Amino acid sequence: MESSYMTLLSLIVFLPALGALALAFFPREKTETIKVFSLVVTAVVFLLTVVMALPGEGVWQFDTAVSDMQKVFSVGWIPSFNIDYFMGVDGISFPLVLLTTFITMLSMAASWPIEKHVKAYCMLFLVLETGVLGVFLALDFFLFYVFWEVMLLPMYFLIGVWGGPRREYAAIKFFLYTLLGGVFMLIAILMLYFASDLKLLNKDQLVAAHVISASAAAEEQEAQLAEIQSADDPVHTFNILALQQLGQHTEAFNSEILGKSLQWWAFLLLLVGFVIKVPSVPVHTWLPDAHVEAPTPISMILAGILLKLGGYGIIRICYPICPQAGYDLAYFVCALGVVSMVYGAFAALAQKDFKRLVAYSSVSHMGYVVLGIGVWSAVAGNNFNPDAWKMGMNGAMFQMIAHGVASPGMFFIVGIVYERVHHRNLDQFGGLFAKMPVYSGLAFVIFFAGLGLPGLCGFIGEVFVTLSVWTYSHALAVVAASVVILTAAYILWTLQRVYLGPEYKGPHGDHLTPITSRELAIAVPIAVFAIVLGVYPQSVFRYMTPSVDQTVDALAAWTEREKPAGEETQTAQRPAVEQTARVRLPHVNKTP
């Protein structure tokens, strides 16, 4: 079993990299062949994930009835530091994997106009896909980090070499921002690693974390357990699932550093790393520059997939590993989301550059994700009812998928017209509806998906997140709800300036030819998905809800254990830390 899982997931992750390797042997001037080959590679990877998505009981099929990690395998990689080649997939990562392979394929198809250094472009492109898929599937924190950095470098070059006039500035800005986040993440990873100790976990927890194989015989499990328990020194781990168990069931991460618990700092460092990627205000300014300078397909990848890594990290890592910190900082996280929503929408309203506007709309839309994840409403006053939070987190996950479909669509739409008239000044468009009717129709569908129109994908995510907030905080809920006005304003105003009106006002008007069939082949699937997801959201929820619900249930259960009714919620955090200090487990003390 495990070996076939390993084959499957490794194939998905490394097939693009192998493709890149194979490209190295292609003659440089056969650009068309190189592009076709890359497209085929991305299509094969997409098909692999589609096979996983098909209903069925097969080894390669994703089982929607399972809320735990599935297709899990683990082999030693760097044994001296307990680093494993450890991967698996669940309802949180799987939709994102599917999204990644889908959007990558479309972006590759959108890369045809690239003429410069095609071979290098395609190689970097494929390596990028490997990096992203690796991040989504890695369950070892170190592996996660490696993939995170693997993804960074190709992106830097793709913006820096194939970008627009200010590409170096944009690329270095992107690189430094993300690198900074990566460094914070590394610090947090090491903090958690050195504070972790598998000995604190009981057998069930170890099984749940896949440290002890669930399929092994009972004696073998006992033997593995005994081996862990008998170690003299703490058994550190990079296993994300084990870290989650430690964070939720033990005091391992509660030692005090500079007046706050270790997990508080770890949470904050990880959060900064992830919200840079999301991006949230005020660490978002790399995004508009990167988008404006990046070529269209890279913008599509950036908006459609890379931003999702941030949200994924928060769901997978921040909250489950550091629940105490998450509880204490929940309001901060939600406020971050709301501020991004409002700020992004206002900034979008003021933009003159079409692409910059779409970039700011991403800031605004991704704010919903941060908000939805953070609405920790399962508290004593609510009888630890996790339903609203489930709705928020499911909504946030859905919003990631929805934005992952709509936003690349919007960038592609901008790209189509940019390619024809070579400018993006919103004041110099107009009248496109008459010249390019089919294109304009698709543009309306995709932009309305961004506007959150019912029947299109944006609505479900935005509304579910917004509705879930009231239980958590009335004030944030009201501010979050008000964003619908601003969103309508900037999107409608944009559509009016670009598509409506009697005539086109900018240069190269005669280049405004109707949409080509290659462009249709990219835009139509996006529009279709925008409609399908909006009309039948269960198509995505059926994969994600079991796992998301389980994540929330675990955190709600944690809240019920640690923050029971009768405790003053405001002063809770202080005694908790003191208590931690007192109860700190002996071997944690011994470590130094």
Next chain:
Amino acid sequence: MDPVSTLPVLLGLAWLVPLASFTLIVLFGPRMGKAGIGAGYLATGAILTSAILSSFSLFFVWIPAYDMPEPSHPVAADSAHGGAHEAEVHDEAAHKEEHGDDDHGEQHAESSHGEHDGGHAHFDKPEIAGEWYTLGKFGSLRITIGYYIDSLTVMMFAMVTFIATCIHFYAIGYMHDELHDYVDHEVTLEDGQHLHRPGRFHRFFQYLSLFCFSMLGLVIAGNIAMVFVFWELVGICSYFLIGFYIERKSASNAANKAFIVNRVGDFGMIIGLMVIFATLGTFAFGDVDADGDGTPEPGIFSQVRSPENDYALVVPDGVIKAAAASEIAKGVEATPEQIQSWREDMEPGGVGRWAYWLMIIAGVGIFCGCVGKSAQFPLHVWLPDAMEGPTPVSALVHSATMVAAGVYLVGRFFPFFVPEVLLVIAIIGCITLFVAATIAITAVDIKRVLAYSTVSQLGYMMLALGVGGWSAGVFHLMTHAFFKSLLFMCSGSVIHAVHTNDMTHMGGLRKKMPWTAYTMLVGCLAIMGAGVPFTIGLSGHYSKDAILAQAMSFEAANPMLGWLFYVAAAGAAITAFYMFRLWFLTCAGEPRDKHRYDHAHESPKVMYVPLVILAVMAVIVGWSIYGTPVGIQKLLEQARPMGILTTAHGALLTDLVHPDEHLSHLEEFHVASTWYATLTGLAGLGLAIVFYGVRVLNPAEVANQFKRVYKFLVNKWYFDELYNVIFVKPVLLVSSRVADFDKKVIDGLIDTLAIGTRMIARLDDMIDRYFVDGLINAFAGWTYAVALWFRGAETGRLRQYVMFIVLGTVVLFILITFYLSAPLAPSLSTLEGRP
């Protein structure tokens, strides 16, 4: 036929047929016949099918299947009131015990229950609720697509599809310009030419079909979230239809304005939805057995008005629990007794009071959505601009159906509204009806007059609902739909003939286009509420009377709020005045623009036949079906939400009383209000005749006399200017500030950091070069010198080398022995210890 199984299918089909038409037109529209004319036939056929299905549902499924409640109106009709009054008496008694406030109760009990024996069976409102599929499910929270069918739903289906069918036919004639290349005289290109463009006939019908689908979805919706979904969809259809002439800047501006202003209302609606979902845990109207365990889960209505409480409005447990969150967090268990004691804790700061406030927030929130959609003050500004759309759109979307959706939702959600919320609704409605009516007096654009008239009439409906007149308000919604769509279509016919909206260029058209002129006259009479008092009248006669009677009854119970009634009565006069002003200016008198008059002609049959049909409907729709007691009013009684037929008291505003709607049938109100309605109507008509009919007074002179008032009205109370200053400009200012902040502050900081880093790097480089490297170089130089010096020892003589080694070893041993013995000792000892 069993309505429970057939109606969801029939109405579901009626709902989906226009969607199919929309999809087909999107995909194949331009290829449908010559210039897409087939699209018009397809859409018309689709809506006709819907209309047949809906009428069949109403007349052959619904009406035969369900009993009507006992006759309700003339109060004298002894023993008329069914069990609903039982509940009310009960409630009244309970109320007296609680508040010791028996004034209203007394009057009430005497007047309406004196004679009735109370032996009637309890009338249960027939309703069918169910679900089609689930959008999302989170724990116990579910958001679904479902249906809620009662006689209001079925009637709305019949009404919407009927009017839509008429308008589709009409539009085939009206939009024929779009069948060939179209010259848009309102758009001038940069080279001074008018815009020439291909026709867009199919696209118009594509939007109409989408609109019909959305509107019917809104009506059939089984839960408030689904209402919101279709609420937005009708909004976007309205956006497309207003902006149909996409080349016209004014049209696209109006479309944007309509959608964004509606979104402002939706903002409030979302807050309402949040509160409802967070407290009641469901969006469903009716009770649906979603989990299939045999017992239906209570929907919103039965949580708010449960049968156990005799359908009286009680703050539900969920709201109490949400309000008591901080208590529960302290560890207080939410037992039923505890919840009851919280509920009664109405002191300032008490849980019950906060829970009641939550009910108010939720209610006002939902109403905000209705304010936007139904163009109520202060969000009424979008509707007059929406007249940029083609006239059939104005008739269908912006008068008969979509804008009435707000009223429909208030009616649908009525059981949820506490008296304080109803008061807000009444006040907003009253302000709206007055403001809009006054603006209509001075408008010269024929469609804008009708638009303001629509706003004003919607205000009437809101007022009626707000003062407790549920059936009066919804009744007016029905009758208004017919006569207002008729009026719009007549105006369209006029515009079609004279190619202008400006009434000052019209006049005398009744000679040229009699069908249009006289059907229009019927519409004017209907909206004025013409009729012979107590005998017979046009449809508007009945509904307007009912509204005024309820307002009067409300006035009697709340003398402080009497102005609501007087404004409404004054509004009736203004309505008659501006409507007949419109008619006289267009159809009567002498032509003011000879050229336009000469070219005017009656519209084709496909346009005026729908006018005639609608005119007939505008006359008879208030009547009962011949030979039966069944009419709209009767059906509305059947649809009346459980428990609202009672006198309700505010809990915060304890003086506020919402009188039982049946009280308005008392002679004192009924008779007086009929006279008020008739006389105010006649007064308005008389004024119109004086000014525009026989022209005894010159309107221009009067306008000059009241110059300031006139200017104020012509400028529409300066709402647009005001909103521009207090909303639009600040938002744009903030947005440009935010963008600047991004560029200057955040990026400035980042760039400064980057520059700083580079400067530090340069400094580092200098340190490296001059200090560190200098040191290293110095060290290297020194080493070199030493090495040079040592070179002197390199003689090449072996004996001398051996001498050095021996000397060195001796020195080393001496050093180890005397100075380093301690640290080295253990290692030496271990060496010794080795075998």
